Amino acid sequence: MILWNVLVAEVVKLRRSKITWLSWLAFSIMPLAGGLFMWIVKEPERAAKLGLLGQKARFAGFAADWSGYFAFLLQAELAGLVLASVIAAFVFGREYSEGTAKNMLTLPVSRHWFTAAKLIVVLGWWGLLTAAIVAEGFVVGWALGLPGFSVSLAVGSLGHILLESLVIYLLVPIVAWVAVLGRGYLAPIGFAIFMLLLGNILGATGWGKWFPWSIVPLIAEISGPRMETVTAGSILVLAFTFVAGVAATALQMRHADNTQ
Amino acid sequence: MSTDPIVSTSGLAKHFGDVRAVDGIDLSVRRGEIYGFLGRNGAGKTTTIRMLLGLIRPTSGDVRIFGTRLKPGEQDVLRRVGCLVETATSYPNLTARENLDIHRRLTGAPPKAVGETIALMGLEQYSDRRAGHLSLGNKQRLALARALLNRPELLVLDEPANGLDPAGIVEVRGLLRQLARERGVAIFMSSHILAEVAHLADRIGIVHAGRLVEELSFDELRAKAHSYLEVAVSDPAKAASLLTAQLAISRIERAGEHELRVFVGPDRAAEIASVLVTAGLELTRLSSEEEDLEAYFMRMTGGTA
Numbered sequence: 001m002i003l004w005n006v007l008v009a010e011v012v013k014l015r016r017s018k019i020t021w022l023s024w025l026a027f028s029i030m031p032l033a034g035g036l037f038m039w040i041v042k043e044p045e046r047a048a049k050l051g052l053l054g055q056k057a058r059f060a061g062f063a064a065d066w067s068g069y070f071a072f073l074l075q076a077e078l079a080g081l082v083l084a085s086v087i088a089a090f091v092f093g094r095e096y097s098e099g100t101a102k103n104m105l106t107l108p109v110s111r112h113w114f115t116a117a118k119l120i121v122v123l124g125w126w127g128l129l130t131a132a133i134v135a136e137g138f139v140v141g142w143a144l145g146l147p148g149f150s151v152s153l154a155v156g157s158l159g160h161i162l163l164e165s166l167v168i169y170l171l172v173p174i175v176a177w178v179a180v181l182g183r184g185y186l187a188p189i190g191f192a193i194f195m196l197l198l199g200n201i202l203g204a205t206g207w208g209k210w211f212p213w214s215i216v217p218l219i220a221e222i223s224g225p226r227m228e229t230v231t232a233g234s235i236l237v238l239a240f241t242f243v244a245g246v247a248a249t250a251l252q253m254r255h256a257d258n259t260q
Numbered sequence: 261m262s263t264d265p266i267v268s269t270s271g272l273a274k275h276f277g278d279v280r281a282v283d284g285i286d287l288s289v290r291r292g293e294i295y296g297f298l299g300r301n302g303a304g305k306t307t308t309i310r311m312l313l314g315l316i317r318p319t320s321g322d323v324r325i326f327g328t329r330l331k332p333g334e335q336d337v338l339r340r341v342g343c344l345v346e347t348a349t350s351y352p353n354l355t356a357r358e359n360l361d362i363h364r365r366l367t368g369a370p371p372k373a374v375g376e377t378i379a380l381m382g383l384e385q386y387s388d389r390r391a392g393h394l395s396l397g398n399k400q401r402l403a404l405a406r407a408l409l410n411r412p413e414l415l416v417l418d419e420p421a422n423g424l425d426p427a428g429i430v431e432v433r434g435l436l437r438q439l440a441r442e443r444g445v446a447i448f449m450s451s452h453i454l455a456e457v458a459h460l461a462d463r464i465g466i467v468h469a470g471r472l473v474e475e476l477s478f479d480e481l482r483a484k485a486h487s488y489l490e491v492a493v494s495d496p497a498k499a500a501s502l503l504t505a506q507l508a509i510s511r512i513e514r515a516g517e518h519e520l521r522v523f524v525g526p527d528r529a530a531e532i533a534s535v536l537v538t539a540g541l542e543l544t545r546l547s548s549e550e551e552d553l554e555a556y557f558m559r560m561t562g563g564t565a
Contacts, residue, residue, distance in 0.1 A: 099349035
């Protein structure tokens with residue numbers, strides 16, 4: 001009952017927040033961009049007449065069919081490494097940026113419930129965004145008349161996108177911890193961007209399977225040439241990152257001084 | 261009035277590195293009592309208030325609310341407390357009513373409490389306006405409404421008059437007095453303005469450099485303030501010399517072109533007048549004055565009036 005009340009309060013706090021729509025707008029561009037890619041590859045002459053870069057689209061290696069489009073959506077979902085972090089930064093950091101943390105922390109509610117409710121809100125928000133781009137992807141794909149659709153391909157790709165989305169979420173609590181530690185939006189967003197860059201560097205060095213922000217792109221290509229690099233150890237690293245993030249956020253919320 | 265303290269601290273201290281923000285404060289507030297916590301900016305008021313509410317962990321000492329030792333994170337006891345800490349903040353994207361409804365939901369107050377508190381704080385016409393679009397004074401009213409929503413037995417208010425216009429200040433003062441007298445609410449309120457608390461508080465604690473330097477009632481405060489005689493005379497320099505030489509008065513201050521402040525009691529007015537008139541000086545005014553309470557406060561906290 002307490003968790004439900006806190007959860008409802010956390011959802012109400014999002015009312016009229018511009019960031020909810022902005023996050024959807026930013027993410028919904030992805031399937032459209034993928035659709036444009038598919039169209040350029042499918043009809044290079046017409047695209048060239050419009051001045052669109054047919055060659056570049058072809059170099060990206062996507063075939064103009066459902067398989068290629070799903071592969072694109074998997075890559076597009078990687079934008080969630082930043083977007084899910086921005087959402088977590090907002091949900092946790094706004095209490096400090098807007099000066100409401102002191103009101104929240106003097107409520108007769110265990111602070112762990114706030115941590116739990118906020119993490120659930122981020123999960124729901126991120127889940128809805130993923131569902132939205134998948135739905136949009138189907139609409140765009142059908143509208144383009146892409147060939148090669150099969151139920152098994154759709155189910156397999158959908159499962160893959162959901163797995164990727166879940167893995168991205170596993171990195172959210174550590175970003176939430178940085179938001180509570182840094183008391184605002186900037187520190188967690190900076191942290192997420194830095195980790196993304198570090199992930200790219202480590203991914204290129206072959207150490208990627210041990211670094212959470214490198215593992216996610218590997219999982220996005222799990223059916224591709226890099227699938228063998230994701231090991232049970234990588235899954236453990238992700239699980240540890242999640243558990244450590246939840247624990248650190250909960251402890252920070254409960255015990256840290258609020259001098260804001 | 262019950263003698264059991266609603267809130268009490270013992271040896272309460274908070275150090276940030278080498279900075280002793282609060283340095284061993286013992287205080288208590290009883291049911292129905294209004295305690296004015298007075299100090300200049302940076303004296304340690306807000307840090308003390310944050311410790312009273314479990315927002316900051318004390319370096320040493322403890323806080324007891326309703327007899328229960330407060331531990332940050334274990335704060336069910338705060339169900340009986342209303343508070344306003346430092347600035348009045350709310351979720352700017354939500355209306356005043358929605359902000360209060362969130363608070364109601366999490367404090368367990370009944371749904372009707374939202375409308376009642378909106379009416380109590382005179383926010384009816386602003387209740388459906390987003391908090392981010394409210395004036396400073398109405399933001400303060402909203403924060404006070406949130407503090408009162410759960411009908412608290414203890415109110416902890418940090419600078420409650422911030423942003424309120426003079427009519428609002430009088431209104432809030434009346435409301436607080438009513439809550440203390442009629443409902444027996446214990447009120448702990450901080451301010452850096454003596455006048456704001458002097459006429460409201462039953463007891464005043466003066467905090468300076470993290471320490472409670474004085475704790476007294478308003479009447480005691482008045483009694484402790486210095487009294488003096490204000491003398492307007494044609495030649496103040498000569499008058500000062502005469503009073504020092506003939507009446508052995510040690511503290512005389514120049515207060516204007518023709519005015520002197522003579523720090524003695526009103527009982528010596530007659531002999532002062534006699535000395536000055538006998539010396540041929542033109543005495544145009546002689547009145548008994550009391551040191552301004554603000555001046556006393558400044559003296560206690562190491563400043564000048």
